[in-house]
Every structure is written in structure tokens, then in C-alpha cells.
Amino acid sequence: MExxxxxxxxxxxxxxxxxxxxxxYVEDNPEIDDYEYDMLYLRLQNLEAQYPELVTEDSPTQKIGGPAVNTFAPVVHEVPMESLHDSFSEEEMLDFDRKVREAVQDPLYVVEPKFDGLSVSLEYRxxxxxxxxxxxxxxxGEDVTENLRTIRTVPKRLKTQLPFIEVRGEVYMSHQSFLELCERQELxxxxxxxxxxxxAAGSLRQKDSRITASRKLDIFVFNIQQASGADFGSHAESLQxxxxxxxxxxxxxxxxRTIDEALEQxxxxxxxxxKLDYxxxxxVVKVNDFAQRELLGSTAKFPRWAEAFKYPPEEKETTLLDIEINVGRTGVLTPTGIFEPVELAGTTVSRATLHNEDFIKEKDIRVGSVVILRKAGEIIPEVVSVLxxxxxxxxxVMPDRCPSCGAPVKRxxxxxxxxxxxxxxxxxLLRHLIHFASRDAMDIDGLGPAVLEQLLNKGLLSSAADLYTLxxxxxxxxxxxxxxxSQNLIHAIEKTKQNDLxxxxxxxxxxxxxxxxxxLLAMTFRSMEGLLAATAEEIAAIDGIGGIMxxxxRDSLKQENTHKLIERMKAVGVNMETQLTIEDGRFRGKIFxxxxxxxxxxxxxxAALIEKLxxxxSASVSKKTDYVVAGEEAGSKLTKANQLGIQILTESELLTLAEE
Structure with missing residues (x-):
């Protein structure tokens, strides 16, 4: 190549x-899997090695990890948290061993699993x-102390008191907790x-530590970064x-004792x-002796005394036998492929999601196709390509009616x-009932998912209207x-009949x-009868209601089943009118x-105070914004508001404006 x-x-x-x-690193929402990313990175490394004069300081190969975002306070690491150089073959591992032996004699290696989570530092005084x-x-990095305190395997007090110790570990989410979380998100x-x-990364970066606590995170600790009052000669001693x-x-x-033993491990x-739940x-292969590590040192990015061996994703060839359409709890139609069973990453796989219509068309997946399967994140089987x-x-062709109820479907x-x-x-139905009973909806105290599931399993509910006949x-x-x-729940359900429209x-x-x-809809049309009679044009004309909304x-309200549900609600005495009013309109037309x-x-x-007036x-700052109300740890929205010259209010200034 020139x-x-x-x-x-x-x-x-x-x-x-x-x-x-x-x-x-920042959005916790990757578009490609780790192996595809590694191959891009490896290609860049190889080209820069071939043309070293093209290497620049801002190249991804010269940086560690990703940037700290502005969600939390910054933490400067006294001891840099280095990343590792990756190898993808045993030949590369032998080359690592050769370089180590050129610098030190008879090295011993510690071999550990490379956990796929979020690397963190824990400090103890x-x-x-x-x-x-x-x-x-x-x-x-970012200060996530309060969120780390919610992880049960992060010791809050050590068994031996030391003046100071900083350790490094990997926060992860078990496969079981991950699947439970995905189910809750779907609901x-x-x-x-x-x-x-x-x-795990998204959960650890939550502003509300109660959300982090609910995600059941865990941690493995694998390194001592620095310590006072303790001294070690080797990595194995430090792990003990x-x-x-x-x-x-x-x-x-x-x-x-040898690289051959390390490769076997x-x-x-x-x-x-x-086979693991994480x-x-x-x-990771690490030189055990700390004195030898000192001699080997580090590059600008990697320690020379450690090497990561990355496993390629296991892929298998199989035949697609059928495509089933499943209806999820949010009403989404998901095509699922039925395959000739194959062994993949330790388990037998015969089913895999085909995601949606676009995914099937893009890969031209057909019944009878021979495909390549792999497991994304070692958990979820997916189709890589069609052979x-x-x-x-x-x-x-996807169906135009719901396989569960026969109603029309819409994209x-x-x-x-x-x-x-x-x-x-x-x-x-379960997802609808959970939403119906939630705090911002009908707010039925004591009617959580566990109770609703029991009611459904016993055949006591076929719609939300059945709640009022329990x-x-x-x-x-x-x-x-x-x-x-039970009496409290019946009272809570009865109470919701008086809720505003x-x-x-x-x-x-x-x-x-x-x-x-x-x-907005309730204030505009005043009753359910008025809303049902409104045209799409009348609805779209409301400031704050767009065409898509x-x-x-209109599509939902014109469904026969929706009409029946509303009529049943009306029959059992659920309120169909609103008492909402704008008190004096002093903020009318103003966007906060x-x-x-x-x-x-x-x-x-x-928000309730602003809307009442x-x-x-709005969720985002634009030229149309009139005021930005800023509190502590205000981030990019405040920066953008200053750039656009938008008036910034404190909480007290907002209250003063509301009282004038």
C-alpha cells in the first residue's frame, strides 16, 4: 500500500x-460487537506500525479507554489505570513471552480471566x-462513590485496617441479573x-444511586494500585x-511457570x-514478580509486563427451519428464527431473535437459508450472515395483523x-396493567407487578377495567x-375513580x-367525550402536540377495543372529565x-409549577428556549444556554418570577 x-x-x-x-464509553450503547471493534483497532495499529511518521498524539492508539463524561465530579488517578495490549493468537502470546525474557530471567506468569465490565478504582483510608x-x-475518571456503595461485594470496611490502599476491579452484571433487567425494561x-x-456501565453512572442498587451489580478486584502499611513482592501474594x-x-x-503452561490455562x-454467570x-497474562515489572516498565499506553489474549467470537453454521412471530409485552412483533440445533459457547442453540423487518431484509434471511450464528455478549444468539x-x-414477509389478537399492526x-x-x-396485557397502575398514571398503591401477574395467572383480569370488579x-x-x-388494595382502586381525566x-x-x-389534551378538550370527537388536525393544532403524536x-382511539375499554371504565364510575386549569397564564408561551x-x-x-402557570x-435547549433553570452539577444544557445567550434562573429566581 502506498x-x-x-x-x-x-x-x-x-x-x-x-x-x-x-x-x-460515553453512551453505553455500542453499534458493533467487541470483535469488530478490535479488528478496526488492530488494522489501525498495523498501519501506524508500517508508517510510524503518521502516528499522532490524538490517535485512538495513543489513548487509554474513553473520556470521563460530565455527569459526575472528575477524579485524577494518582496511579494511571492503564489498558492492556491485545493479542489474538498463540503466536502473538509467544512473541510477548520472548520480549519479556529478553528483559528478565525466568519469569513466572499469573493468568486470570479478562472480565467484560467497567473498570473502577476503590480507595480506603x-x-x-x-x-x-x-x-x-x-x-x-468519574467519582461514582455513592453508586459503588450499593454493590454488596464492595467492602465498606476492610478486615485489616491500613492507612491507605487503592485497588482496581471490574464492575459487572451477572447474566441472570441482565436478563431480569431486560425483562423489566421491556415491560x-x-x-x-x-x-x-x-x-453495568449504564447502571453505575446513574444519578440516582437507588437505581444502581436495584440493578444487582457485582465486582471482581484484581490489582493493588498503591498501598501504605503493606508490601508485596508478587502479584499472587497481592491477590491472596x-x-x-x-x-x-x-x-x-x-x-x-512457562508460557506453555500459560497458554494451556x-x-x-x-x-x-x-458456563459462567458473567x-x-x-x-490476561501478567508477570508475577513486581521487581521484574519495574524492569519491564510501560509504553505510553500499555504495561510491557502484561498481555490480554482476546477470544474470537465462536461462530457456527446452521440452517433456518422456520420464522415465528412473537408479540412482546409492548406490542412489538418480533420475528424469531428456529434453527437446526448447534453447540455454541457452551450451550445448545436452536432459536435466535431476528430483531425486525429491516434486519431480515438487510441480510436477506429466508426460511431454508444456511446462516452463521454466534452469541452476542456470550448470552444472546444472533445471525451474523447468510451463506x-x-x-x-x-x-x-411480516404479517399485517397481530398473531395474538388479530388487530391491525402498524410501523x-x-x-x-x-x-x-x-x-x-x-x-x-401485563405491561399495560403495570403502566395503568403506575404512579404517574392511575397511581394504584399496592398493585405491583407481582400482584398483577398472580391476578393474570388466575384468569381474573382480561383488561384494566376488570380491576374495578375485583x-x-x-x-x-x-x-x-x-x-x-386486600382491603387496602380495593380501597386504592376505588379511590382512582376520582382521578383527573x-x-x-x-x-x-x-x-x-x-x-x-x-x-394538554385534557385541558384542551375537557372530557373524554370531547377527546374522542376531536380530529387529528384539531389535536395536532395544540402547542406541544406534534403530528406523529x-x-x-387518533389511531389508538379509533380502535374498537379502545372504545370498549373506555366505555367499561365509564360504566364502573371512572371520572371522564378534567379539573385542570391554568391559574393565571403568566408563563404562557414561555419555554423552560x-x-x-x-x-x-x-x-x-x-415542572408542575411552570405548567400550572x-x-x-422542554427536555432540550434551543433558540426557542426562554429560560434555563439551573441547579448543582448542571452540565451541557447550561453550557449551551450560555452560548445561545438564554437567561439562566436559580430556583429562588424561578419562585420569585412565579410570585410576581
């Missing part, structure tokens, strides 16, 4: 890698946990995380000491993939999925529901109609954006 061609490819690779780094941070770019109509690593202090270290590390760890994407089509195979603008629009579809005798038969709890509109779970839109509302943590008001309370609360 230098000019290399220069062009290097520039393109750097742009690609920077984009994927942003998706992976006098045995007490005082600070925890993410790796960030290796030099500066809440949220986009599920793609793999446990991104779920970490266990004595109360940390959880890898259960599968071993001491090897790498193979054994590789055989564990798919993700590993490789194995060839079977005889007489034809392109697959909404901006979505890749087809969705059943029937609010009483049996396949999505009896004490039916409820006391449920698990963990005594007479008092906007709560019922929101509770119907109409796509794109959130709580703010429900309030209006169309979605809330950012940061306010000293006294919650965001919900501040006729203002609108």
Missing part, C-alpha cells in the same frame, strides 16, 4: 474508532471505603441494554492479601465461556418495529395478600402520549428547561 492510501485509511479508521468509542471512580481515559417500554457490560481484606478476586487465576479459561472476553439460500426459498415513523395497536391484546374474596386467595392488604389518558398507554401531552392518538439538582424542588415539582417544560 503512503497516501495508508494516510487516507488511517484517517477513516480514526474517525470510525472515535465514533464507536463515544457509543461504547484507615480501612474505610472513602472514594470510588471509573477509569475514564486512564488519567481522569416499561424502554430500550433494553445490548449486553451485560453496557448494562486482597482476599484476606474481604475483596472478591477471580476464582480462576493460576500461577504458571488460557485454553481452559476459554472453555468456561458460556461475561469474559479473554484472559446461501435453500432451493425455492422466497423473501420473508410508526422512526421505528423499525411493527406494533400491535390493541390496548387489550393478551400478549401485552372482590375481597378473590384478593385474599393471592400469595402474600391477607385480608388487610389526564391520568386516565396517560394510563391508556398510547404510544408517544406522555404525561405532559395527556395534560396526533396520528398515534430544567438542568442540574435544585436545592429544594424536585424536577417534577418545578401556563409555561412549557
Amino acid at each position: 503512503k497516501r492510501q495508508a494516510e487516507q485509511e488511517i484517517a477513516a479508521l480514526r474517525k470510525q474508532i472515535a465514533y464507536h468509542n463515544q457509543r461504547y 484507615d480501612g474505610e471505603f472513602v472514594r470510588g471512580s471509573t477509569r475514564g481515559d486512564g488519567l481522569v 416499561n417500554d424502554e430500550k433494553p441494554f445490548k449486553n451485560p457490560r453496557n448494562a 492479601f486482597l482476599q484476606e481484606l474481604g475483596f472478591t478476586v477471580s476464582p480462576h487465576y493460576s500461577l504458571c 488460557i485454553r481452559q479459561i476459554g472453555e468456561l465461556r458460556g 461475561s469474559i472476553d479473554g484472559a 446461501r439460500h435453500g432451493t425455492d426459498s422466497v423473501p420473508f 410508526e415513523e422512526g421505528e423499525a418495529a411493527l406494533r400491535c395497536m390493541n390496548p387489550e391484546c393478551p400478549a401485552q 372482590t375481597l374474596e378473590q384478593l385474599v386467595e393471592l400469595e402474600r395478600m391477607g385480608e388487610k392488604s 389526564y391520568r386516565l389518558i396517560f394510563a391508556l398507554g398510547i404510544p408517544h402520549i406522555g404525561l405532559k401531552a395527556a395534560k 396526533a396520528e398515534s392518538l 428547561v430544567l438542568t442540574g439538582t435544585l436545592p429544594n424542588l424536585s424536577r417534577k415539582e418545578a 401556563g409555561g412549557k417544560v
Whole structure:
């Protein structure tokens, strides 16, 4: 390759890698899997090795990890949290061993699994946990102390008191916890995380530590960064000491005398993939002796005394036998491939999601096709590519009606999925009921997912209207529901009959109609009868209601099943009118954006105050924004507001404006 061609490819690779780094490290939402990313990175490394004069300081190969984002306070790492150089073959590992032996004599190696999670630092003073941070770019990370405190395997106090110790570990989410989280996200109509690593990273970066606590994160600790009051000569000794202090270290590390022993251990760890309840994407080989590590030193990015061996994704060839259409709890129609069974990453695989209509068309997947399967994140089987089509195979066509209830399905603008629009579809009933009972909807205290599942399993609910006909005798038969709890629940359900109309509109779970839109609709049309009679043009004319929202509302309300549900609600005495009014309209036409943590008001309370006075609360800053109300740790929204010259208000200034 000529230098000019290399220069062009290097520039393109750097742009690609920077984009994927942003998706992976900052947004926790990658578009490609680790192996594809590794191959891009390896190609860039090879080209830069061939043309060293083209290496620049801002190249991804010269940086560690990803940048720290502005969500949390920055932490400067006294000891850099280095990344590792990757190898993809045994020949490369032998080359690593040769370089080590050129510098030191008779090295011993410690081989450990390479956990696929989020690297963190934990600091302890006098045995007490005082600070925890993410790796960030290796030099500066984020302070996530309070969120790390919620992880049960992070010791809050060490078994042996030391003046100071900083350790490094990997926060991860078990496969079981990941699947449970994805199920909850689906019920809440949220986009599920793609793999446990991104779920762990997203959970650790939550502003509300209660959310982090609910995600059941875990940690393995694998290194001592610095310590006072303790001294070690080797890595194996330090791992033993970490266990004595109360940390959880890898259960599968071993001491090897030769590189051949290390390679055998790498193979054994590789055989564990798919059998563990956590993700590993490789194995790490480290020189055991700390004095030898000092002699070997580090490059600008990697230690020379350690090497990561990355396992390639296991792929198998099989035949697609059939395509089933499943209706999820949010009404989305998901095609699932049925395959000839194959062994993949330790388990037998015969089913895999085909995601949506676009995915099938893009890869031209057909019944009878011979395909390549692999497991994404060692958990979820997926089709990588189609090798060839079977005889007489034809392109697959998605159905135009819901397989569960027979109602029409629709592909909404901006979505890749087809969705059943029937609010009483049996396949999505649980999700609808959870939403109906939620705090911002009908707010039925004591009616959580566990109780609803029992009611559904006993055949007591076929729609939300059935909640209002439940009896004490039916409820006391449920698990963990005594007479008092049952009476309280019946009272809570009865109480919701007096709710304002906007709560019922929101509770119907109409796509794109959130709580703010429900309030606008209630204030405009005043009754359910008025809303049902409104045209799409009249709905879209409301400031704050767009065309997509209006169309979605009209499509849902014209469904026969929706009409029946509303009529049943009306028959049992659920309120169909609103009492919402704008008090004096002093904020009418004004757009507010809330950012940061306010000293006294919650965001919900501040938004309610603004809306009560006729203002609108927007999620993003634009030239149309009139005011930005900023609290502590206000981030990019405040920066953008200053750039646009938008007036900034404190909480007290907002309250003063509201009282004038």
C-alpha cells in the first residue's frame, strides 16, 4: 500500500474508532460487537506500525479507554489505570513471552480471566471505603462513590485496617441479573441494554444511586494500585492479601511457570465461556514478580509486563427451519428464527431473535437459508450472515395483523418495529396493567407487578377495567395478600375513580402520549367525550402536540377495543372529565428547561409549577428556549444556554418570577 492510501485509511479508521468509542464509553450503547471493534483497532495499529511518521498524539492508539463524561465530579488517578495490549493468537502470546525474557530471567506468569465490565478504582483510608471512580481515559475518571456503595461485594470496611490502599476491579452484571433487567425494561417500554457490560456501565453512572442498587451489580478486584502499611513482592501474594481484606478476586487465576503452561490455562479459561454467570472476553497474562515489572516498565499506553489474549467470537453454521412471530409485552412483533440445533459457547442453540423487518431484509434471511450464528455478549444468539439460500426459498414477509389478537399492526415513523395497536391484546396485557397502575398514571398503591401477574395467572383480569370488579374474596386467595392488604388494595382502586381525566389518558398507554401531552389534551378538550370527537388536525393544532403524536392518538382511539375499554371504565364510575386549569397564564408561551439538582424542588415539582402557570417544560435547549433553570452539577444544557445567550434562573429566581 502506498503512503497516501495508508494516510487516507488511517484517517477513516480514526474517525470510525472515535465514533464507536463515544457509543461504547460515553453512551453505553455500542453499534458493533467487541470483535469488530478490535479488528478496526488492530488494522489501525498495523498501519501506524508500517508508517510510524503518521502516528499522532490524538490517535485512538495513543489513548487509554474513553473520556470521563460530565455527569459526575472528575477524579485524577494518582496511579494511571492503564489498558492492556491485545493479542489474538498463540503466536502473538509467544512473541510477548520472548520480549519479556529478553528483559528478565525466568519469569513466572499469573493468568486470570479478562472480565467484560467497567473498570473502577476503590480507595480506603484507615480501612474505610472513602472514594470510588471509573477509569475514564486512564488519567481522569468519574467519582461514582455513592453508586459503588450499593454493590454488596464492595467492602465498606476492610478486615485489616491500613492507612491507605487503592485497588482496581471490574464492575459487572451477572447474566441472570441482565436478563431480569431486560425483562423489566421491556415491560416499561424502554430500550433494553445490548449486553451485560453496557448494562453495568449504564447502571453505575446513574444519578440516582437507588437505581444502581436495584440493578444487582457485582465486582471482581484484581490489582493493588498503591498501598501504605503493606508490601508485596508478587502479584499472587497481592491477590491472596486482597482476599484476606474481604475483596472478591477471580476464582480462576493460576500461577504458571512457562508460557506453555500459560497458554494451556488460557485454553481452559476459554472453555468456561458460556458456563459462567458473567461475561469474559479473554484472559490476561501478567508477570508475577513486581521487581521484574519495574524492569519491564510501560509504553505510553500499555504495561510491557502484561498481555490480554482476546477470544474470537465462536461462530457456527446452521440452517433456518422456520420464522415465528412473537408479540412482546409492548406490542412489538418480533420475528424469531428456529434453527437446526448447534453447540455454541457452551450451550445448545436452536432459536435466535431476528430483531425486525429491516434486519431480515438487510441480510436477506429466508426460511431454508444456511446462516452463521454466534452469541452476542456470550448470552444472546444472533445471525451474523447468510451463506446461501435453500432451493425455492422466497423473501420473508411480516404479517399485517397481530398473531395474538388479530388487530391491525402498524410501523410508526422512526421505528423499525411493527406494533400491535390493541390496548387489550393478551400478549401485552401485563405491561399495560403495570403502566395503568403506575404512579404517574392511575397511581394504584399496592398493585405491583407481582400482584398483577398472580391476578393474570388466575384468569381474573382480561383488561384494566376488570380491576374495578375485583372482590375481597378473590384478593385474599393471592400469595402474600391477607385480608388487610386486600382491603387496602380495593380501597386504592376505588379511590382512582376520582382521578383527573389526564391520568386516565396517560394510563391508556398510547404510544408517544406522555404525561405532559395527556395534560394538554385534557385541558384542551375537557372530557373524554370531547377527546374522542376531536380530529387529528384539531389535536395536532395544540402547542406541544406534534403530528406523529396526533396520528398515534387518533389511531389508538379509533380502535374498537379502545372504545370498549373506555366505555367499561365509564360504566364502573371512572371520572371522564378534567379539573385542570391554568391559574393565571403568566408563563404562557414561555419555554423552560430544567438542568442540574435544585436545592429544594424536585424536577417534577418545578415542572408542575411552570405548567400550572401556563409555561412549557422542554427536555432540550434551543433558540426557542426562554429560560434555563439551573441547579448543582448542571452540565451541557447550561453550557449551551450560555452560548445561545438564554437567561439562566436559580430556583429562588424561578419562585420569585412565579410570585410576581
